[in-house]
Amino acid sequence: MNKQEQLAVGRRLLGHIDGRTTDLADAIFHNRVSAYASRERAALERDRLFRSRPIFMGLSTRLPKPGDYLAEDVAGLPVLLVRGADGTVRAFANICRHRGAPVAQGCGNARAFVCPYHGWTYDTAGKLLGTTDKVGFAGFDVAGHGLVRLPAVERHGLLFARPSPLAEGESATLDVDGDLGLIAQDLAALDLATYPLHSVDRVTPRINWKFAVDTFLEGYHIPHLHRKTIAPYFIGNVGTFDGAGLHGRMCVARTSIDALRPLPEGERNFRPHVISIYQLFPNTIVIWQVDHIEVWRAFPDRDDPGRCEVELAIYKPHDTDKPDAYWEKNRDIAIRTVLEEDFPLGERMQIGFESGAVDEVVYGRNEPSLVHFHASIRSALGVAA
Ligand code: FES
Ligand SMILES: [Fe+2]
Structure with missing residues (x-):
């Protein structure tokens, strides 16, 4: 004020x-x-x-450095919020694209997220870096199986994410200013x-x-x-x-x-x-x-x-x-x-x-x-x- x-x-x-x-x-x-x-x-x-709305996730200082992350369930959806190597905060469904295990727990700092179940690895921008059995997954579309992206934004020192996947063609950045008004x-x-x-x-x-x-x-x-x-x-x-x-x-x-x-x-x-x-x-x-x-x-x-x-x-x-x-x-x-x-x-x-x-x-x-x-x-x- x-x-x-x-x-x-x-x-x-x-x-x-x-x-x-x-x-x-x-x-x-x-x-x-x-x-x-x-x-x-x-x-x-x-x-x-x-x-279907931006949900407040915390002040920016919850994720001060690249690689800092926060995992929590929001209204039944496991959300992973992470500050990427480029400083941008992104949100993902915390659900491994192999068989659905959460790739991160609680909060901390990580260069990459290694799924605890079979070791698939994702970078902080949600990209699947690789599977752990090359023969078993030969021909699998690795590039098409990054973590599911959720829209998010960092604004006025506040972090928001919407706990539902990005729709086709939708911007990954939420607009909260119009909504917050004064x-x-x-x-x-x-x-x-x-x-x-x-x-x-x-x-x-x-x-x-x-x-x-x-x-x-x-x-x-x-x-x-x-x-x-x-x-x-x-x-x-x-x-x-x-x-x-x-x-x-x-x-x-x-x-x-x-x-x-x-x-x-x-x-x-x-x-x-x-x-x-x-x-x-x-x-x-x-x-x-x-x-x-x-x-x-x-x-x-x-x-x-x-x-x-x-x-x-x-x-x-x-x-x-x-x-x-x-x-x-x-x-x-x-x-x-x-x-x-x-x-x-x-x-x-x-x-x-x-x-x-x-x-x-x-x-x-x-x-x-x-x-x-x-x-x-x-x-x-x-x-x-
Ligand atoms: S469920 Fe994640 S690697 Fe299998
Ligand atoms: Fe009270």
Whole structure:
């Protein structure tokens, strides 16, 4: 977010605090609990939200050097993301063209990928370099059996891939700018390519993936659920919200914002007092914390709408002189708040959703980010409810 934008958001937040108001959605939003629990809905989401859209894969600093790679399953498709020898980030289906074994696991650095099953080898541009039995595969079209390419892009220090193969004649580079709109400008101003990775944690809570995203989309619950952890530092139920297409930006104020009141507006630096929460549709939350970046990604389970996998990645400034213990403390606060307060309650809510005893949940006008997220889902799915 540039300085002008920070001042504008800060002004809106102070106005809300003074008037005991918050940004409001146009109307109360009713959502069917089946959105969190039905298999049909989960299958539709997999195809229309995850497999046909750019999915955020991490900041560029997850793959800083040529040969750095990352392998993970995205909505049922094993994805291999790799920075090639030429510095370009490419995405492939992580499926060997012999008999389908994954050619890479986890993350690391490689000059080539050697399939663990029978040793076929691919370069970092996905080209099959050779088979291991020349007689058995005499006449086989080696050149035509590179890894299946997926479209990808590196933009504003962010990595995206679409977990479905390139169509005939389609560009291998995704266009995300048009889609991100105003958020692209904010993200460009953050200089995200300069934040190295500090830590990655993965958990598999028994909640629908959308609940994991919902957790970050309203400050209404902070004074209640997080009374003993983060509530003393935040002004609950006060925030700004700006939608950008299917994505959104929510900003909340820390209680410390009051320190700015005596200063003339031109001298106010809102940076230490405002947290910006970017929702990158469909499944990513990028949080611009006071001095670092926190990224949450939620992925639906392959079979069960009541389960998901959530990744928390913490990126710190490249020029920090703070010791590792400081960043560990930030990681610990994030884990304690979300994994020990939000998600355990969410698991109880998921049981309630699956019980069939209630038909719907309701999001208030004071939860505009949540309303926008679920309205965006409906629009991307092409469903009315
Ligand atoms: S499955 Fe990869 S070499 Fe056989
Ligand atoms: Fe929370």
